Amino acid sequence: MGLTKTEIFTAEQNQLAQLLKAMAHPARIAILQRIMASNTCICGDLVDELGLAQATISQHLKELKNAGIIQGTIEGVSVCYCINPEIWGLMTAQIGTFLNAYKGPVSCC
Amino acid sequence: MGLTKTEIFTAEQNQLAQLLKAMAHPARIAILQRIMASNTCICGDLVDELGLAQATISQHLKELKNAGIIQGTIEGVSVCYCINPEIWGLMTAQIGTFLNAYKGPVSCC
DNA sequence: ATATTCTATTGTAATATTACGATTAAGCTT
DNA sequence: AAGCTTAATCGTAATATTACAATAGAATAT
Numbered sequence: 001m002g003l004t005k006t007e008i009f010t011a012e013q014n015q016l017a018q019l020l021k022a023m024a025h026p027a028r029i030a031i032l033q034r035i036m037a038s039n040t041c042i043c044g045d046l047v048d049e050l051g052l053a054q055a056t057i058s059q060h061l062k063e064l065k066n067a068g069i070i071q072g073t074i075e076g077v078s079v080c081y082c083i084n085p086e087i088w089g090l091m092t093a094q095i096g097t098f099l100n101a102y103k104g105p106v107s108c109c
Numbered sequence: 110m111g112l113t114k115t116e117i118f119t120a121e122q123n124q125l126a127q128l129l130k131a132m133a134h135p136a137r138i139a140i141l142q143r144i145m146a147s148n149t150c151i152c153g154d155l156v157d158e159l160g161l162a163q164a165t166i167s168q169h170l171k172e173l174k175n176a177g178i179i180q181g182t183i184e185g186v187s188v189c190y191c192i193n194p195e196i197w198g199l200m201t202a203q204i205g206t207f208l209n210a211y212k213g214p215v216s217c218c
Numbered sequence: 219a220t221a222t223t224c225t226a227t228t229g230t231a232a233t234a235t236t237a238c239g240a241t242t243a244a245g246c247t248t
Numbered sequence: 249a250a251g252c253t254t255a256a257t258c259g260t261a262a263t264a265t266t267a268c269a270a271t272a273g274a275a276t277a278t
Binding site for chain 3 (some may be wrong): 054077
């Protein structure tokens with residue numbers, strides 16, 4: 001045990017869960033907010049601004065990158081991260097569809 | 110180590126992360142979708158319809174309840190779960206604000 | 219070439235999550 | 249009361265996550 005039974009769920013459910021999971025950590029939310037705040041991308045600034053070790057930031061960035069939410073390009077000696085516009089759009093739509101499926105309290109407990 | 114350093118993040122970041130985390134599992138997404146599908150609430154139906162053990166479903170329901178996303182009322186011998194309208198609304202707004210903070214690719218990598 | 223800077227990776231410890239069998243608790247039914 | 253149904257809880261095993269020090273890799277600067 002201990003591992004999610006992905007095979008019993010739909011691809012959409014698994015994908016949505018994966019995207020939500022990628023953002024479901026305060027550090028990663030902070031990272032995404034920081035990237036969005038400066039249109040121009042950043043990188044090692046995150047290490048200074050958030051109070052986490054460099055290895056930890058790098059690990060969080062990797063998770064966001066694996067989920068496809070951000071992308072990084074090497075800019076000389078440093079790495080420039082930014083939002084992946086397509087994935088962000090798809091994700092926003094997918095989350096919106098899910099959340100808007102709720103049509104208020106009809107007759108419930 | 111091994112525990113999230115919540116103290117270095119804002120209350121908003123921690124709260125949003127917590128809500129996202131509560132939904133960041135295909136089983137919990139399936140549960141929420143199932144609850145939304147039948148306006149009228151369900152309970153043990155989930156055990157039959159999802160392919161997970163009763164204890165596992167109960168555990169997932171508990172997490173959703175802890176996050177405030179759903180609420181359960183005892184209905185005789187069974188328990189009726191439904192969406193918590195207020196939290197759902199707040200959550201939708203909070204996630205929307207976060208996702209809409211991204212204003213497309215301005216000049217990035 | 220050597221040093222410096224920046225980031226990724228490796229290794230590791232602490233903790234959390236996921237899943238399920240077994241048990242308990244609470245409410246009907248007879 | 250005794251039995252049945254439904255759901256929560258406990259205990260446990262397997263795996264995943266979070267965080268960091270230490271190290272490695274890659275590009276620039278001296």
